[in-house]
Amino acid sequence: MKISSLTISQIQAGLAAKEYSAVELAQQALDFAAAENPKTNAYLRFSPERALAAARAVDEKLARGEAAGSLAGVPIAVKDVIVTQGIHTTCASKLLEEYIPPYDATAITRLEREGAVILGKANCDEFAMGSSNENSAFGPVRNPVALDRVPGGSSGGSAAVVAQGTAVVSLGSDTGGSIRQPASFCGIVGVTPTYGRVSRYGLVAFASSLDHIGPFARNVEDSATVLKAMAGHDDCDATSAAAPVPDYHALLDGNVKGMRVGLPKEYFAGLDSESGTLILQAAEQLKKLGCEIVDISLPTTEQAIACYYVICTAEASSNLARYDGVRYTKRSPNSGTLSDMYCNTRGEGFGRECKRRIMLGTYVLSHGYYESYYLQAQKVRALIARDFTRAFTEVDAIVGPVSPFPAFKLGEKTADPLQMYLSDIYTITGSLAGIPCLSVPCGNTSEGLPVGLQILTKHFDETTMFRLAHAYERSRA
């Protein structure tokens, strides 16, 4: 067994053939992850007791001849913004350094029910705010493909562990690209499902109308298996959707003949030329598979960054109000009065990017600015969603780049927050519309840096997204 390149189907075969037990696999995975982690800082914490207990349960079921679940024995990492009962959940923030949640997120409960083995919690940008994983209070994550570069963000740790081989799959969260962009930077698959497809219960809130939980994996098939295991209605999240969840995996037949695939012209403005060449080559490849490539337009793309950063900061400023030193965060020792306690706890606890977003969000919601910023952004959001609705009357799927450029060097963009925001241009439109999107590797630049192809489909049509990604991935193998 080569622990660093295992897939879910290989694990199922290995367990069935008794090549190893789930406990042996979990122990090896933990040992390997602990040994390799210092290179990337991708894990913040390991959870060996919980991992081995889950693995023992899998072994016992298998010994009794029972089904052990679609993720039986699969070693998984969880982004540290998703709560895990009894295991620290820090959101990569000093404020929550000591926080041990009293409950599990629904996604966690469902994955463990399918036999998943949680190895530990993955590093990320503080409260999932960032595009490079340099905003973690516990140090940046390095890209396993090129250690002097960022893994992307905000789910940088979750992407890095899968690329590095220190977990087989992982969970991230995506608000404006935080799964797809790190997946593209690290050369793996990352999926943002339809908004409401996966319960947000237990996902620490950043921007509630935009937050999604989604999987990272080394191939499309594995990502579909993980999504299937955690998707579906949850009565603990009123925004989770009742739509039935298809068996994606069973539908991956490699046949995409006749599929109409849109190429939005707005997604090639400002795109790095090497990345652009790879995206166009991918479109050519889809044509060879029998897809019809159609030029389309998503005219409101130009205003999407402004729209997104008004809405997400507004929602963040409200959601982050709860970190006030009363209930679960560290309290500032300099707090004579209640007001001092709130202000100083937050001032001393939040990092720079969180403060910037709280300030921007407070500003755009404040008296005299609400209509020109927040309300206008919500209207522009409706137009962005309408762009997609129109496009999907002509095409079955849309493809394009994930990021304007491949992984950049640590420190390269930290001085200019606006430039960092602008790098989210191709991912935030799908997030604002709430449609399913994923990143699948489509080649490397001349420097050997991975580039991801983004595939977007209409609400609840993850099936078409997975089928197209899977057929494309297989044709490149």
Place this chain on the structure above:
Amino acid sequence: MKITEKEVRYVAGLANLTLTEDEIPAMAHDMDEILVYMEKLGEVDTKGVEPMAQVLFEADETATLRDDVERPDRRFTSAIATAHAPQAGQGYFKVPKVIERA
């Protein structure tokens, strides 16, 4: 220029966020740059467009609401709820004095 240092101090007050004297000029600079960029929103004609606050799907209005009954599997005691409070006692959160004696 969209925002002054004075306004930054005012907004920080609204947000209950202490910023140090060193942080104020950098915050004003960054916010100004970003707010100027956000003027792009004004380029779009949104006459007659309904604001989109949430991703909505076709469903009954109460489709995702559960019955309002107690769920023993999700019962939070005050001991659990206050376990992470920096200061707690008797099942309550403790905070610095709010009301001064007259």
